[in-house]
Amino acid sequence: MDSLIIIEPFFGGSHAELAHLIYREFEYNIKHTDIYTLPAKKWHWRARTSALFFSRNVIAHYKLDTKEGYGESFKGVLFVSSVLNLAELIGLRPDLAKMHKIIYFHENDLVYPVRKKQDRDFQYGYNQVLSCLVADRVVFNSEYNKSSFLSNIKTFFKLMPDFRPKYVREDIEPKCQVIYFPVDFDSIPKSVKKSDENNKEQLHIVWPHRWEHDKNPELFFQVLFSLKEQGMSFIVSVLGETFSQIPRDLPISIFNEAKEKLSENISNWGFVESKYKYYDILSTCDVVVSTANHEFFGVAMLEAVHQGCYPLCPNALVYPEIYPASYLYNTPAQLEKQLKRFCINPSLARSHTCEIDLKKYSWSAIKWDYRKLFSSFS
Numbered sequence: 553m554d555s556l557i558i559i560e561p562f563f564g565g566s567h568a569e570l571a572h573l574i575y576r577e578f579e580y581n582i583k584h585t586d587i588y589t590l591p592a593k594k595w596h597w598r599a600r601t602s603a604l605f606f607s608r609n610v611i612a613h614y615k616l617d618t619k620e621g622y623g624e625s626f627k628g629v630l631f632v633s634s635v636l637n638l639a640e641l642i643g644l645r646p647d648l649a650k651m652h653k654i655i656y657f658h659e660n661d662l663v664y665p666v667r668k669k670q671d672r673d674f675q676y677g678y679n680q681v682l683s684c685l686v687a688d689r690v691v692f693n694s695e696y697n698k699s700s701f702l703s704n705i706k707t708f709f710k711l712m713p714d715f716r717p718k719y720v721r722e723d724i725e726p727k728c729q730v731i732y733f734p735v736d737f738d739s740i741p742k743s744v745k746k747s748d749e750n751n752k753e754q755l756h757i758v759w760p761h762r763w764e765h766d767k768n769p770e771l772f773f774q775v776l777f778s779l780k781e782q783g784m785s786f787i788v789s790v791l792g793e794t795f796s797q798i799p800r801d802l803p804i805s806i807f808n809e810a811k812e813k814l815s816e817n818i819s820n821w822g823f824v825e826s827k828y829k830y831y832d833i834l835s836t837c838d839v840v841v842s843t844a845n846h847e848f849f850g851v852a853m854l855e856a857v858h859q860g861c862y863p864l865c866p867n868a869l870v871y872p873e874i875y876p877a878s879y880l881y882n883t884p885a886q887l888e889k890q891l892k893r894f895c896i897n898p899s900l901a902r903s904h905t906c907e908i909d910l911k912k913y914s915w916s917a918i919k920w921d922y923r924k925l926f927s928s929f930s
Contacts, residue, residue: 553926555584555628557610557651561602561635564592565793566658566733566851573734574631577919578926584628586611595635599676603640610645629926633658638683652929655687658733659848660701662708664766677708684724689925693733696870697848702728731925733849734918737858737910740831753785755898756819757891758837760791760856763807766846767792773810775843775888780817784895789820789833834859838901839894841887842866850874858910862901864890876907 556578560571568589575587588606590598630651632638642649661676680701684690692698705721757776761767776788790810811821824830834840840856842865849870857863864887865871867880881887894901911917 553582553629553929555651556582556586556926557628557630558585558587559606559610559630559632559636559641560587560589561598561606562592562595562633563589566849567592567633567635569736569851570656570658570733571633573736573915573919574922577922596673596676599635599637599679602635603637603644606636607641607644610648628652629654629929631656632683634660634680634683636683637679639679639686642686652689653687654689654691654925655683657690657692657697657701657848659846660692660697662704663700664846674711681705681708681720681724684727685720687727688929689729690724690727691925692728692730693849694870694873695730696873698728698730700848729925731921732913732918733851734915735851735854735858735910735913736915738914738916740855740858741828753898755786755839755891755895755901756789756837757786758789758791758834758840758856758861759843760789760834760840760852761842761844763792763794766844768843768845769810770806771843771884771887772841773806773814775884775891776810776817777813778888779892779895780814782892784892786891786895787817787819788814789837790818790822791820791824791830791833793823831855831859834861837861838898839864839891841891842871843887844869847871854908854910854913857906857908860902862894862904863908874908874913878907 556574558571558575560567563571571587571589575585579585588610590602590605628651630648631654632641634655634657636655638653638655642653657680661680664676692701702721702725705724709716709720759769759772761769763769776786779786790807811818819836820833824833834856837856837859838861840853840861840863842850842853842863844850844866845868847869850865853863853865854874863875863879865875865880867877867882871880881890
């Protein structure tokens with residue numbers, strides 16, 4: 553393989569991390585390696601329009617010189633995330649069509665939870681289906697992501713009033729594989745587990761997720777409200793990210809309510825810009841909680857586990873694929889019961905031995921899957 557082009561329309565968070573890791577790994581091993589990005593803002597508009605932007609900015613130097621002069625032969629890989637409408641890009645830039653096209657799914661829009669059925673925008677999922685049909689290889693970050701996408705294709709097309717396409721899943725499925733999202737644990741400063749000296753007797757709970765409805769912050773805070781009413785002793789860090797434009801369905805009021813009701817319990821509140829400070833905070837925490845009703849991998853949870861936190865996750869979505877049953881809860885009552893147990897005796901969380909093989913999700917292991925993937929096109 554002589555050329556690699558990476559395109560990421562939503563260059564932030566895990567999307568940026570993966571693009572960085574792949575670029576850094578192959579930058580000096582491939583003759584031409586380029587990365588094209590757009591800032592991680594207004595993802596709806598990135599999904600709608602980024603193909604046109606990239607069609608006018610991707611440089612066509614992946615065409616190889618031949619003995620006859622500047623040739624039209626191709627030996628390159630085009631790696632994009634599912635935010636991009638790959639079908640549109642190829643339509644606008646047919647010279648890219650001969651490249652080996654790989655699309656990576658961090659999430660899929662066929663099962664993204666919406667509060668009202670009429671709120672689902674058919675176009676986002678439709679774009680992803682078209683992208684899969686155009687791609688040579690479709691890669692998902694978990695088995696759950698892959699299976700939820702494939703199993704919902706038929707149901708998704710029932711939203712169409714007529715002339716529904718057939719055999720779409722059958723065309724896509726042979727191209728699909730799973731390569732777990734690679735967490736670059738080697739770049740995370742592995743802190744010795746430490747407690748906040750001012751609160752070393754209290755359980756420290758962390759919720760490190762985006763401030764959006766699909767992460768279900770209402771459930772998390774309602775559990776904490778109940779624990780406080782029962783007189784439980786704990787502190788909490790809410791470290792999730794918010795974006796410049798707050799979605800209309802963001803339950804911002806629950807954060808305002810929680811900040812007021814839990815004012816005496818708050819250790820850290822809001823997005824932490826410095827990754828080193830973020831990891832340092834995680835090293836002071838005892839328990840990391842997910843209340844998500846939408847998760848295809850969950851980088852923040854594994855980062856917290858790496859820093860010594862005991863994970864509590866829903867027994868649903870991707871979590872049973874990654875976490876042993878001892879870390880899963882089925883109901884809000886079970887989550888509350890487990891947190892109450894840790895509040896009474898924080899050492900139960902602090903002294904536990906991690907049951908997750910973190911190496912399985914590390915870049916040092918997974919980079920070989922990418923080498924194999926790219927070399928399969930040589």
